[in-house]
Amino acid sequence: MSPWREGFKRLRRYPSALAGLLIIVALLAMALYAVLAIPYADAQRLWRGGEIWYDLPVNAAPQWLDRLTGGQAPPTLKVTSRDAAVQSRLFDQVRIQEQTLRVDFYYQQFPSEINLFLAADFTRRQPFVRMLWRTPDGVEIPLGARRIGASERISISQDQALARRLGAPPQIGLFAEPAPPEGLAGGEPGVRQGSYQLVLETVHFEPDTTIEAELVVYGRVHGLAGTDHQRRDLLVALLWGTPVALAFGLLAAVGTTVTTLIIAAVGVWYRGWVDAVIQRLTEVNIILPLLPILVMVGTLYSTSIWLMLGVVVALGIFSAGIKMYRAMLLPIREAPYIEAAQAYGAGSGRIVLRYMVPRILPVLIPTFVTLIPTYVFLEASLAVLGLGDPILPTWGKVLHDAQAQSALYHGFYYWVIGPALLLMLTGLGFAMLGFALDRVFNPRLRNL
Amino acid sequence: MTDSASGKKRGLGRDLRRLGLFVGKRLLALFVTVLAGVYLTILIANMGGQVDELRLVQIKTAAAEMVRADPAFHDLPSAEREALMASQVQLEVERLRLDEPFIWRSFDYLYRAMVLDLGRAEEMHSDTGSRRVYNIIVERLPATILLFGTANLLVFFVSVYAALKLSRRYGSALDRTVIGLAPTSAAPAWFYGIFLILLLAFIVPLFPTGGMVEVPPPENPWAYAASVLKHLALPVTAMFVAQIFISIYSWRTFFLIHASEDYVEMARAKGLPDRLIEQRYILRPAMSPIITSFLLMLIGLWGGAIILEQVFNWPGLGTLLFQAIGHRDTPVIIGSVVIFAYLLAATVFLLDFIYAALDPRVRIEGGGR
Numbered sequence: 001m002s003p004w005r006e007g008f009k010r011l012r013r014y015p016s017a018l019a020g021l022l023i024i025v026a027l028l029a030m031a032l033y034a035v036l037a038i039p040y041a042d043a044q045r046l047w048r049g050g051e052i053w054y055d056l057p058v059n060a061a062p063q064w065l066d067r068l069t070g071g072q073a074p075p076t077l078k079v080t081s082r083d084a085a086v087q088s089r090l091f092d093q094v095r096i097q098e099q100t101l102r103v104d105f106y107y108q109q110f111p112s113e114i115n116l117f118l119a120a121d122f123t124r125r126q127p128f129v130r131m132l133w134r135t136p137d138g139v140e141i142p143l144g145a146r147r148i149g150a151s152e153r154i155s156i157s158q159d160q161a162l163a164r165r166l167g168a169p170p171q172i173g174l175f176a177e178p179a180p181p182e183g184l185a186g187g188e189p190g191v192r193q194g195s196y197q198l199v200l201e202t203v204h205f206e207p208d209t210t211i212e213a214e215l216v217v218y219g220r221v222h223g224l225a226g227t228d229h230q231r232r233d234l235l236v237a238l239l240w241g242t243p244v245a246l247a248f249g250l251l252a253a254v255g256t257t258v259t260t261l262i263i264a265a266v267g268v269w270y271r272g273w274v275d276a277v278i279q280r281l282t283e284v285n286i287i288l289p290l291l292p293i294l295v296m297v298g299t300l301y302s303t304s305i306w307l308m309l310g311v312v313v314a315l316g317i318f319s320a321g322i323k324m325y326r327a328m329l330l331p332i333r334e335a336p337y338i339e340a341a342q343a344y345g346a347g348s349g350r351i352v353l354r355y356m357v358p359r360i361l362p363v364l365i366p367t368f369v370t371l372i373p374t375y376v377f378l379e380a381s382l383a384v385l386g387l388g389d390p391i392l393p394t395w396g397k398v399l400h401d402a403q404a405q406s407a408l409y410h411g412f413y414y415w416v417i418g419p420a421l422l423l424m425l426t427g428l429g430f431a432m433l434g435f436a437l438d439r440v441f442n443p444r445l446r447n448l
Numbered sequence: 449m450t451d452s453a454s455g456k457k458r459g460l461g462r463d464l465r466r467l468g469l470f471v472g473k474r475l476l477a478l479f480v481t482v483l484a485g486v487y488l489t490i491l492i493a494n495m496g497g498q499v500d501e502l503r504l505v506q507i508k509t510a511a512a513e514m515v516r517a518d519p520a521f522h523d524l525p526s527a528e529r530e531a532l533m534a535s536q537v538q539l540e541v542e543r544l545r546l547d548e549p550f551i552w553r554s555f556d557y558l559y560r561a562m563v564l565d566l567g568r569a570e571e572m573h574s575d576t577g578s579r580r581v582y583n584i585i586v587e588r589l590p591a592t593i594l595l596f597g598t599a600n601l602l603v604f605f606v607s608v609y610a611a612l613k614l615s616r617r618y619g620s621a622l623d624r625t626v627i628g629l630a631p632t633s634a635a636p637a638w639f640y641g642i643f644l645i646l647l648l649a650f651i652v653p654l655f656p657t658g659g660m661v662e663v664p665p666p667e668n669p670w671a672y673a674a675s676v677l678k679h680l681a682l683p684v685t686a687m688f689v690a691q692i693f694i695s696i697y698s699w700r701t702f703f704l705i706h707a708s709e710d711y712v713e714m715a716r717a718k719g720l721p722d723r724l725i726e727q728r729y730i731l732r733p734a735m736s737p738i739i740t741s742f743l744l745m746l747i748g749l750w751g752g753a754i755i756l757e758q759v760f761n762w763p764g765l766g767t768l769l770f771q772a773i774g775h776r777d778t779p780v781i782i783g784s785v786v787i788f789a790y791l792l793a794a795t796v797f798l799l800d801f802i803y804a805a806l807d808p809r810v811r812i813e814g815g816g817r
Contacts, residue, residue, distance in 0.1 A: 016628060280481065283796075287485035287789045291754055292769050293492060296781065299773045300495050373634035381636065381755045385770065399642070403759075408642075408650050408657075416642060424635060431631030435697075 007362065010440045017436030023429030031243035043240045046232070047393040053231035057112045057218035061414050062226040072108035075219040079103055079198075081212050094203050101198040101215045108191055110172045113218040114156040116198070118211060120148045125205040132201070133174055136194025141166070141174065143198075148211065171217075226414045228398070229405050237393035238418055244305065244394045245376045245426060251309055252375035256316030257368045263317060264325035265356045268333050269348060278322065285318040291381070298387035305389035308382060312375065321367075328360050362441045370434030373427035380423055395419035474800060478793040483562065489785040490557050493778045500546055502776070507546075511536035557782065564790075566783040571775040572768075581783040584768065591660055592764030595680065596753070599637075599687035600745050603695055608738065611699030612726060615707055626696050633694030638755040641686035645759070648682060655682050658761030683760045706734050736806045743795045743802075747788075 011017050038046070046052060057076055066073045084099040105111075120127050131143035131154075143156060156162070157171040166173025168189070175196070176189035202211050225234035267278040290312075297311050332338070333356070341355050382388060383396025384403065398419040402408075407415040494500065511533050515521050521529055541547050560567060566581035574584045614623050649657040655678060656662075662675045706712070712729045720729075731738075757766035765784060772780035 016631070020631075280477070280484075283477075283481045284484040284488070287481060287792050288488060289785065289788060292773070292781070292785070293489075295754065295770060295773050296492055300493075300776065370634070377634070377636050377639065381638065384638070384755060385758060408646055411650075413646060416646065420639065420642060423639065427634030428631050431634035435627070435631055 007437075007440050011436060014436040014439070016432045020429045020432030020434075020436065023425055024433065027242055027246060027426060027429060030239065031246050034239035035243050038236060038240065043236060043393060044391045046236050047240075047391070049230040049232050053227075053233070054115075054117075055216050056222055056227050056231040056233060057220065058227065058231055059229055059410075059412055059415075060112070060218075060220055060222035060227045061412070062224055062418075063221040064224065065226075065414055066221045071221075073220040074105065074107035074109060074111055074217070075221055077103055077105070077111075077217040077219065078214065079217075080214045084213070094205055095207070097202045097204060097211070099200045099202070099211075099213060101200070101213060103196045103198070103215065103217055104194075105175060105191075105196055105217070106193045107219075109220055110175050110191060111217045112171065112220050114171050114174070115216045115218070116154040116156055117214040117216065118148050118152040118154065119213075120150060120152075120209065120211045122150075122204075122206055122209045127205065127209055127211055128203040129211065130201040130203075132199040134197040134199060135174075136192060136196060139178075148202075225418050226412075228401055228415060234398060234415070234418060237398045238395070238422060240393045241395035241398070241419065241422065244392055245379060245423075248305065248309060248379045249372040249374075249376040249426075249430070252312045252316070252378075253368050253371040255309075255313035256319060257321070257364055257371065259313070259317045260319055260321045261325050261357055261360070261364060262352070264322045265329055265352045267322070268326055268329040269352050269356065275326075278318070282318045282320070282322045285315065286320055288315065290315055291378075294378075294382060295385060295387060298382060298385075303382075303387050303389055305379070305392060305394075308379070308387075308389075312378065325360065325364075328363065329356055332356055332359050366434050366438035366441055368434075369430055369437055372430045372434075376426050376430075377423065380419075395423050474797060478797055482789045482793045483558070485789045486561050486782070486786050487554070487558050490554050490561070490778075490782055493781045493785075494550065494554070500550055503544065504541070504546060507540045507544075508533075508537055511540065561782055561786045564786070566786070567779045569772075569777050569780050571777045572772060572780055581779050584780060585765070585783055585787065588763060588765045588768045591762060592757070592766065594676075595683055595757075595762055595764060596687070598680065599684045599691075602684070603688055603691045604742060604745055607692055607695035607699055610696045611703055612731070614696065614700045615703035615730075616722065616726070618704060623700070626693060626700070629693040630697040633690055633692075635690060636755070637683075637687040637690040637753060638759045640689045641683060641756060641759045644682045644686050655679075658759075660763055683756060683762060686756065686760075702734065702737065703730055706730050709733075736803050739802050739806065740799055743799060747791050747795050 034043075055076060055078060060076075061073070063075060079101040081099055081101075084101050087098045089096045089098075116131070118129065126147040126149060128145065128147050130145035133141040133143050135141070143162060144159070146154075156174075157169060159170055162170050163173070168176065172189065175191055177192040198215050200211075200213055204211075223233060223235055225238050227233055263278060267275040293315065294308060294311060298308065301307065338351060338355055341351055346355070379388075379394065380396030380399065383394055384400050386400055386404075388394055388397040388400060396419070399416065402412070402415040402419075405412075405415075407413070514536065515529055515533050521532065524532070545553060566585070568579045569581050569584055572584060573579050574587045576583070576587070578584065610626075614620075614626060617623055645657050648655050658679075660676060660679050661672065662679075666672045666675055707730050712725060715725050715729045754766040754770050756762070757764045758770060761767075769781065769784050771777075772784070
């Protein structure tokens with residue numbers, strides 16, 4: 001155990017190793033948090049998208065990014081009937097109810113979208129609702145009237161008639177300052193800050209029907225990571241990408257290096273035709289191009305991340321590393337202690353696993369650590385090609401979506417930078433540690 | 449005197465025989481290797497024959513669609529229409545020889561692949577409209593060679609030169625900087641490509657975001673070359689940034705190990721000039737690994753990088769292979785892999801001789817002494 005402890009003591013002298021370790025520990029913590037905070041099944045469900053994300057804006061930038069650049073972009077504002085003032089008037093046949101939803105809007109940019117969600121409970125006759133928009137200085141803009149089904153979604157921002165009346169898309173027109181009398185002189189109108197009201201006047205035809213309203217004024221920024229084109233919170237993918245990337249990198253690296261080492265040792269120990277077969281298999285395997293085969297497997301069979309992992313490991317078993325390990329193991333085979341082990345009757349399996357493999361394990365550790373980012377990036381590469389696991393959120397998939405939606409062209413830089421930064425950190429963390437380990441454990445470098 | 453001359457002759461004859469035997473063995477081994485590699489690819493690219501079933505379904509639907517869409521067949525009774533469909537399917541099946549068991553066809557594929565009869569593509573065609581796999585591959589080859597050749601040659605020569613200089617200034621600030629930057633190579637070129645596109649194509653629009661030449665391509669050859677150069681800049685930079693530091697780092701380590709050999713110390717003790725030590729005592733014995741990596745790099749550039757080409761929309765072999773896989777166009781996939789395998793085998797073969805020429809130690813070993 002002492003050479004290990006000595007190695008770690010030496011490692012402490014390298015600041016890059018410590019920085020790398022720090023990054024890895026942070027990533028591990030993030031992975032642990034992701035797995036605990038969002039269970040696997042939830043992550044899949046959330047990433048499938050759809051109704052779950054109805055109250056998030058499309059393509060919103062991270063909030064901190066906007067604040068950092070001194071912006072005053074609005075987040076998403078939600079007002080429900082529960083915080084509304086309700087007035088009821090009873091008539092002969094009908095009951096008229098008036099709720100006022102209040103939106104305090106003190107931002108410098110217009111919202112991106114406005115939706116009103118209505119849920120009514122009734123038995124026979126649908127209630128009837130009239131909508132009225134009241135600006136801070138008391139101007140009233142009618143938004144139309146309609147019968148309400150059990151659950152209704154009214155896209156105010158997509159109301160063409162309203163847009164024509166306002167002379168601008170509703171999410172701008174409803175929050176704009178009154179146009180100057182000289183007509184359009186300055187281009188974009190300014191935002192009028194203040195407290196807006198949406199008055200819902202409902203006509204109920206039954207004695208105890210109710211109506212639940214929820215007004216969502218979608219912002220332009222959201223949370224820590226922003227959202228994508230399907231309103232999904234990118235934070236889910238960024239968080240869950242961590243355990244997926246780490247697990248894939250670690251398993252692939254362990255799987256390939258350990259199997260390769262053991263096979264190399266077996267070949268060296270038995271010599272003869274076993275060694276020859278292993279060498280030939282390695283040469284065949286070197287001819288096979290890894291990435292195209294992975295793409296083939298992904299396109300033709302399935303894009304499950306675990307299948308990909310299996311193929312990576314299977315193709316990695318007879319990798320070029322065998323030749324290197326073989327060269328290292330050949331002198332060990334002739335070492336006196338192997339002869340001694342044989343003399344007291346150790347079996348071949350025991351000699352390979354207990355006497356030969358452990359001897360070069362320390363040399364393997366740096367290679368193994370530097371291999372991890374290679375596989376993390378391999379997974380991301382496959383995802384960027386559109387061969388990512390369809391149900392799991394990963395960094396590569398976020399990059400792929402961004403690429404497919406021309407995020408850079410539209411200026412949604414955050415969409416690319418978030419996952420890219422995390423990939424970079426992972427790569428740097430493991431590489432920094434690996435390089436330092438190499439200098440500590442590699443006997444040829446030690447004397448330099 | 450006659451004795452020694454005949455001895456020399458016999459010696460030469462023996463050497464030649466030995467050489468012939470060595471070459472023969474090596475060629476046979478490489479041939480078997482390529483054979484196995486290509487056959488494996490054929491199996492994978494056909495999903496062990498499952499692609500045929502997909503193709504059969506495709507043929508059936510296509511035939512049914514054709515008969516249904518053609519107004520000339522509308523009045524036919526349904527039995528006759530069925531027969532017509534069946535005969536259409538039969539024709540197509542026979543044309544593609546899908547009625548034979550896959551295992552037979554796979555050997556047929558293998559034979560044709562090995563004699564480089566790459567056949568005709570099923571879905572894809574070259575820009576000039578040719579269906580021959582050979583034409584499709586040859587058309588994409590220059591683009592890949594241009595991009596990866598430029599970048600890899602640049603990385604190779606810059607890194608070997610820089611490493612040689614750095615290994616002489618071991619421990620300096622510059623040396624430590626390069627070592628410190630080496631971990632940045634953990635990220636592949638496409639990753640840097642995304643950032644370069646972001647910075648130099650969108651935020652500061654100096655370079656195009658992708659493609660190989662402007663659309664429409666300029667008529668004037670100089671303008672054409674300038675346009676290609678402009679499109680080349682970002683992907684080459686991406687590859688250069690991704691590889692240069694690790695490359696310098698590994699060559700530097702390599703040279704350092706060589707420079708600490710006794711004979712180098714000896715030469716230094718004799719007071720030989722640095723230049724001579726570098727060229728004769730460090731570079732010369734290190735030549736065979738350098739050549740190896742150079743040749744392997746040349747091979748690697750042929751294979752291209754699927755993703756870098758995808759990210760930069762570069763019309764090379766990587767993009768071709770990706771499209772071929774997407775179209776399940778087996779002949780194109782196999783054609784690419786076959787050529788790749790042959791090139792690799794040829795390189796390995798060549799390397800054996802280069803080693804022997806460069807390094808007397810290998811020759812002695814090869815002689816079986």
